Amino acid sequence: MSNQYQAYCVKCKTKRDIISPQAVYTQTGTPGTRGSCPECGTTLFRMGATEAHEGLPKPEVTPQRKKKPAKSKAKAKPARKQAEKKASSRRGGGKLVIVESPAKARSVGNFLGRGYTVRASKGHVRDLLVTQLSVDVDNNFEPKYRVPNDKRDVTKELKSLADRASEIYLATDPDREGEAIAWHLIAATDMDESRVKRVVFHEITEPAVAEAFGHPRSIDMNLVNAQQARRILDRLVGYNITELLWQKVRNQLSAGRVQSIAVRLIVDREREIQAFTPEEYWTLDASLKKHAANNKDNNRPFIARLVKIGDTDVAFGAESELHPHLEILKKSRYTVSNVKHGTRQRKPSAPFTTSTLQQEASRRLGFSASRTMTLAQQLYEGIDTGNGGPVGLITYMRTDSTQVAKQAQAEAREFIHQRFGEKYHPARPPRYATRTKGAQEAHEAIRPTSVLREPQKLAGHLNAQQMKLYTLIWQRFVASQMANAVYNTLRVDIAAGPGANEMPYTFRVSGSTIKFPGFLALYEDSRDEDATVDEDEGRILPELASGEMLDLLKLLPEQHFTQPPPRYTEASLVRTLEEYGIGRPSTYAPTVATIQDREYIEKQDKRLFPTETGKIVNDLLVQYFPDVLDYQFTARMEDELDTVAEGNLEWRPMLQEFYTPFEQRLANARENMPQIQQEEAIGRDCPESGHPLVIRYGRFGKFIGCSNYPECRYTEPWLERMGIACPTCGKTHGGELVIRKTRKGRTFYGCTRYPECDYTSWKRPLPQPCPNCGGLLVENNKHMAQCTNCGHTYRINELPELNSEPV
Numbered sequence: 001m002s003n004q005y006q007a008y009c010v011k012c013k014t015k016r017d018i019i020s021p022q023a024v025y026t027q028t029g030t031p032g033t034r035g036s037c038p039e040c041g042t043t044l045f046r047m048g049a050t051e052a053h054e055g056l057p058k059p060e061v062t063p064q065r066k067k068k069p070a071k072s073k074a075k076a077k078p079a080r081k082q083a084e085k086k087a088s089s090r091r092g093g094g095k096l097v098i099v100e101s102p103a104k105a106r107s108v109g110n111f112l113g114r115g116y117t118v119r120a121s122k123g124h125v126r127d128l129l130v131t132q133l134s135v136d137v138d139n140n141f142e143p144k145y146r147v148p149n150d151k152r153d154v155t156k157e158l159k160s161l162a163d164r165a166s167e168i169y170l171a172t173d174p175d176r177e178g179e180a181i182a183w184h185l186i187a188a189t190d191m192d193e194s195r196v197k198r199v200v201f202h203e204i205t206e207p208a209v210a211e212a213f214g215h216p217r218s219i220d221m222n223l224v225n226a227q228q229a230r231r232i233l234d235r236l237v238g239y240n241i242t243e244l245l246w247q248k249v250r251n252q253l254s255a256g257r258v259q260s261i262a263v264r265l266i267v268d269r270e271r272e273i274q275a276f277t278p279e280e281y282w283t284l285d286a287s288l289k290k291h292a293a294n295n296k297d298n299n300r301p302f303i304a305r306l307v308k309i310g311d312t313d314v315a316f317g318a319e320s321e322l323h324p325h326l327e328i329l330k331k332s333r334y335t336v337s338n339v340k341h342g343t344r345q346r347k348p349s350a351p352f353t354t355s356t357l358q359q360e361a362s363r364r365l366g367f368s369a370s371r372t373m374t375l376a377q378q379l380y381e382g383i384d385t386g387n388g389g390p391v392g393l394i395t396y397m398r399t400d401s402t403q404v405a406k407q408a409q410a411e412a413r414e415f416i417h418q419r420f421g422e423k424y425h426p427a428r429p430p431r432y433a434t435r436t437k438g439a440q441e442a443h444e445a446i447r448p449t450s451v452l453r454e455p456q457k458l459a460g461h462l463n464a465q466q467m468k469l470y471t472l473i474w475q476r477f478v479a480s481q482m483a484n485a486v487y488n489t490l491r492v493d494i495a496a497g498p499g500a501n502e503m504p505y506t507f508r509v510s511g512s513t514i515k516f517p518g519f520l521a522l523y524e525d526s527r528d529e530d531a532t533v534d535e536d537e538g539r540i541l542p543e544l545a546s547g548e549m550l551d552l553l554k555l556l557p558e559q560h561f562t563q564p565p566p567r568y569t570e571a572s573l574v575r576t577l578e579e580y581g582i583g584r585p586s587t588y589a590p591t592v593a594t595i596q597d598r599e600y601i602e603k604q605d606k607r608l609f610p611t612e613t614g615k616i617v618n619d620l621l622v623q624y625f626p627d628v629l630d631y632q633f634t635a636r637m638e639d640e641l642d643t644v645a646e647g648n649l650e651w652r653p654m655l656q657e658f659y660t661p662f663e664q665r666l667a668n669a670r671e672n673m674p675q676i677q678q679e680e681a682i683g684r685d686c687p688e689s690g691h692p693l694v695i696r697y698g699r700f701g702k703f704i705g706c707s708n709y710p711e712c713r714y715t716e717p718w719l720e721r722m723g724i725a726c727p728t729c730g731k732t733h734g735g736e737l738v739i740r741k742t743r744k745g746r747t748f749y750g751c752t753r754y755p756e757c758d759y760t761s762w763k764r765p766l767p768q769p770c771p772n773c774g775g776l777l778v779e780n781n782k783h784m785a786q787c788t789n790c791g792h793t794y795r796i797n798e799l800p801e802l803n804s805e806p807v
Contacts, residue, residue, distance in 0.1 A: 007046040018046060021035040021037060115438060121185060126147055147610055159191075175398055198577075203394070208449075229655060258591050265573065266608050266610050270567070272565055279317075287554040304507035328498060329552075333549070334495070340492075347484050348480050354586075358571065361472060373589045385461050415452065448473060480631060485519065528571075573608060577591070625665055768800060771794065772790050773789050
């Protein structure tokens with residue numbers, strides 16, 4: 001029987017060719033073909049008669065007893081009406097409130113008190129089926145929703161409570177996702193919509209909750225439809241392209257409308273760096289001091305840079321261009337030609353949005369985007385501060401708005417006045433314009449629910465990471481309401497030349513000092529990793545006057561090379577996505593996490609590098625789906641989703657406009673996309689068959705397998721070796737340290753001989769041995785290393801360099 005049949009593999013979750021096919025009949029006499037999956041060995045079965053069934057004896061079929069026909073719905077209706085009538089009589093008048101998380105339920109329940117039952121849906125209660133497209137593209141993109149197995153008990157309980165409640169309040173989060181969850185709750189629990197009310201609040205405090213319950217509304221179907229459109233759009237793209245990648249490349253890959261753009265940004269940046277050709281240039285500084293100084297401060301040397309020769313700006317491309325001027329300048333006289341005093345103001349940054357919070361937490365605290373959002377969720381949902389139960393400490397953390405409530409501004413101004421004095425807050429409360437492309441501005445900025453909850457007052461109630469993030473949010477918000485900082489500025493031009501009437505060279509030096517700290521008395525933004533350092537700030541110059549003579553101490557020529565664009569960090573990637581208008585506050589963190597989980601991207605020293613898999617997948621998608629991978633196209637789709645949310649665009653025609661050309665590209669890709677065999681030899685032969693061992697990919701990531709699969713099924717785990725001997729068993733048994741990950745993705749370091757050797761460390765081992773005892777050094781922090789044997793500490797940048805590379 002030729003291998004020409006396919007069947008769905010439940011493990012691989014895609015169709016596979018049936019190997020070793022065998023024609024069979026089922027117990028009911030139905031013809032079929034049974035075989036196995038070429039990838040995982042799972043038994044496959046395909047219904048239908050084939051040529052191989054000809055002449056095959058058909059089993060005798062025992063007639064089955066017919067089931068009694070179910071009662072018709074027409075007869076069931078009176079019984080249902082009677083049940084509803086009984087249920088109505090059982091309602092005790094209680095009010096049911098449904099939120100998303102148990103922590104939020106505790107906080108809201110604490111404020112509402114008796115008469116209210118507060119329960120958590122624990123997220124979505126309905127979603128598209130995982131195992132199929134679940135979108136009927138031929139029926140106007142009708143979605144097929146179901147209650148997941150792990151939510152059936154929750155849904156059953158909520159339905160029971162809803163049937164007995166006199167009023168039902170859906171208090172899910174105040175965004176499109178929360179609106180959709182509320183809508184799904186009604187459908188999943190078959191609620192009586194006449195008793196359902198929708199309430200939203202942007203902070204979980206008693207006044208905010210009371211205000212929300214005092215002004216309930218109905219479900220906003222425009223927001224629901226925008227979320228439905230996004231979910232269906234992402235499913236159409238993700239499911240179809242992911243299935244294609246599984247067929248053409250390998251299992252466990254994925255694609256997505258936003259995640260694939262993020263990968264493209266990183267791949268394009270890496271290739272830009274590799275193609276970059278450095279260009280040489282030179283600068284010339286002069287170390288100078290006053291000719292006649294009247295005190296120690298004025299005798300301090302300072303550095304000025306050559307900026308002009310005559311009226312031409314300086315640009316030396318090579319040392320040879322600079323060299324002729326050095327001999328002249330060594331013998332030249334130097335005179336102050338111009339002194340310009342001034343002031344400049346520096347404004348505080350706006351309160352945090354989701355994007356800026358993720359960026360600043362990454363730079364200042366070293367938090368990943370997903371870690372930041374997890375902690376922010378905890379602060380929003382409520383922490384017990386010892387004053388009568390949990391209370392939300394910050395406003396809603398998924399926002400692109402910088403708006404602030406007037407009441408919060410007034411409270412902040414009063415706090416600033418009491419703490420710092422009247423001159424530290426501006427005459428009028430500041431207003432900040434939102435710069436995010438396509439910002440919805442449906443919420444406030446991220447701020448503390450009360451500035452009176454100072455971080456130090458919560459020290460005993462927050463864990464270390466919660467405290468760091470809350471302090472950052474609190475300081476940023478209070479600083480945003482404070483006065484500008486004021487700097488004294490000084491710019492000095494210095495003329496140089498061989499004589500009083502011949503001074504063509506102009507050197508310049510600038511400095512600035514703080515005149516009034518303003519918001520800097522509380523908070524200063526961390527510097528962007530890729531921003532140039534402002535060398536003027538903090539530079540103090542001696543008192544100089546126009547016409548004053550200066551002494552040359554030394555000329556300082558310096559060679560430079562232009563630098564390629566920097567690799568992305570999580571913070572700069574989120575900022576770039578926001579600048580392009582790609583994604584929304586709720587999608588940044590999951591996008592960054594997903595592209596790392598799929599091993600498209602690796603993070604090294606906070607920088608994001610594309611993997612070989614990431615490059616292969618990106619190139620295929622750019623070639624066959626150029627519109628989906630186009631920055632402007634993806635941003636335009638986000639704009640259209642916003643228009644749906646505003647009620648100015650129908651979502652189904654929008655999906656049709658997208659899907660028609662996408663379906664054509666999909667058909668072309670299925671036919672013409674090449675089959676990629678992503679295997680990499682590791683330099684060893686299989687101990688069972690003698691064929692080369694290769695790196696393969698399975699459900700749980702990389703593993704080592706025989707290149708002669710499926711004839712040889714030898715496998716061994718993939719270990720990312722560090723080339724460092726295990727401190728416990730390295731000398732005696734040859735154990736080596738490898739990089740491992742927990743189930744939650746946290747990195748740790750262990751021995752290759754586990755479980756025989758159980759050595760582990762959360763701190764990254766270093767290849768250099770301890771200079772004191774030869775023991776294992778680990779990173780204590782980014783600057784210091786510590787010996788695990790003798791405890792001595794060393795500065796990492798002072799350790800000797802080794803040529804050995806990780807294996």
